[in-house]
Amino acid sequence: MQNKKLNIAFFGSSLVSAYWNGAATYYRGIVRALHNRGHQVTFYEPDAYQRQENRDIPDPEYAKVVVYPATQEAVYQMLEDAASADVVVKASGVGVFDELLEAEVLKLQSQNCLVIFWDVDAPATLDRVENDPADPFRAHVPQYDLILTYGGGDPVINAYAKLVAKKCVPIYNALDTATHYPVAPEERFQCDLAFLGNRLPDREARVEQFFLDVATKLPEQQFIIGGSGWGDKPMSANVNYIGHVYTKEHNAFNCTPKAVLNISRESMARYGFSPATRVFEAAGASACIITDYWEGIDFFFEPETEILVAKDGAEVAELLQGLTPERAKAIGEAAYKKVLAQHTYGHRADELEQLLLTTPRTATAAPSSADAFVS
Known part of the structure; x- marks a missing residue:
């Protein structure tokens, strides 16, 4: 057999x-x-x-x-x-x-x-x-x-x-290495923090807390949100909603911003050990990832060196304000090495x-x- x-x-x-x-x-x-x-x-x-x-x-x-x-x-x-x-x-x-x-x-x-x-x-x-x-x-x-x-x-x-x-x-x-990998940045995705995810009932409140409220508190920084269903959601002027992002665009979406944000759905965060596909896609593109906290993160990536972790919106804002392009690049490169070594679909x-x-x-x-x- x-x-x-x-x-x-x-x-x-x-x-x-x-x-x-x-x-x-x-x-x-x-x-x-x-x-x-x-x-x-x-x-x-x-x-x-x-x-x-x-x-x-x-x-x-x-x-x-x-x-x-x-x-x-x-x-x-x-x-x-x-x-x-x-x-x-x-x-x-x-x-x-x-x-x-x-x-x-x-x-x-x-x-x-x-x-x-x-x-x-x-x-x-x-x-x-x-x-x-x-x-x-x-x-x-x-x-x-x-x-x-x-x-x-x-x-x-x-x-x-x-x-x-x-x-x-x-x-x-x-990570599917055939589809997600580092590419050249694209100006349309240039921002300080980007989030990609569809609007779902058990994600929406967390998106408000970890992303939209942070954008309101940091008017000098630029934010991008992609995914289906957010068109009628109130957002501050520094948030650019770009709608559905096709898979072929994910690499540039992940590579270009200073950091990308992972926000787990409430149920996934509660159970833990449930990293979203997008975490590995972003790591595969050498992105600097900020994730909401959930049990088991360190099973996949080392906090502070391979991924940044925030327990609430205030911590996201604090991380963003202290994140230099140089540190973001180093974190993204470390995540890329880890995902290739341990977390491919192979x-x-x-x-x-x-x-x-x-x-x-x-x-x-x-x-x-x-x-x-x-x-």
């Missing part, structure tokens, strides 16, 4: 579009790394939320992308298409018929097919299930052969253990491949597609 090349069916939000889809670059890095090891990935994504109209990339060479209509009939067709895979992954937050997919992929389990739930927003999933004893996902957790998560460390592992998961393993975000895929090859399969006879998928 150790040298087996796997046929992997992956149900996720989108591989080709990062529009309202923060997991896109995570998926790309993971899938590319699996492809580089000889595994074949088919990525099934629904035509939803205008993602196909806002693609960042064409269909990549490292995966077969199947875009299906956002209908129940199409979901069953995709499940039938995936029935011959060695590994089937259902990611959280597909956005269309999630409950249906979470139940139906389990019918593909067999001694030849590993079925995985990959939680790219474990804090939100776990909070939801904890607050609703009738949530149908609760009953599915023990049935999956493996739970993978975007991060979360022991708090997430222990929470899934309480739900009787067979095994839960975090596969952390990382490093993550080493662990992931072992899990895919060695995790026990559920030894039950697979139902025929005709029996399994009657819509």
Whole structure:
């Protein structure tokens, strides 16, 4: 089994579009790394939320992308298409018929097919299930052969253990060196501090505290905010809102400002050990990163030398006021060295491949597609 090349069916939000889809670059890095090891990935994504109209990339060479209509009939067709895979992954937050997919992929389990739930927003999933004893996902957790998560460390592992998961393993975000790297700065992204992130309910208050309030207090400094949904948000005159930033623009966005800001969503910060993909993207572009505090930062980067940490907006302002271009450059270069040495998707895929090859399969006879998928 150790040298087996796997046929992997992956149900996720989108591989080709990062529009309202923060997991896109995570998926790309993971899938590319699996492809580089000889595994074949088919990525099934629904035509939803205008993602196909806002693609960042064409269909990549490292995966077969199947875009299906956002209908129940199409979901069953995709499940039938995936029935011959060695590994089937259902990611959280597909956005269309999630409950249906979470139940139906389990019918593909067999001694030849590993079925995985990959939680790219474990804090939100776990909070939801904890607050609703009738949530149908609760009953599915023990049935999956493996739970993978975007991060979360022991708090997430222990929470899934309480739900009787067979095994839960975090596969952390990382740097995709093929897409994120240092480039020449661009004048349109010139500023003292830049933040990139979509407007989401459990992030908004923290963006106000760590970014918008800081801009108000430092009128002599320039700020840029990118991401979807901020257009009607009140901002001081020294903040430039630039809207959705396409993946191809991320390197210049990260390279150009004196510093870039990472702001975790409230749930991610509460669980800890959940660095956003953008932290590794920024480090891969040799950016000086200021991050809000969360437990586990030093598991990835050394505070003060490879990353700057702020517990509130006042500390962000203090860091900015004392940050010289020379120190910012040194911190960015140190982060770049660390991420290349320890935190690429190649490093993550080493662990992931072992899990895919060695995790026990559920030894039950697979139902025929005709029996399994009657819509």
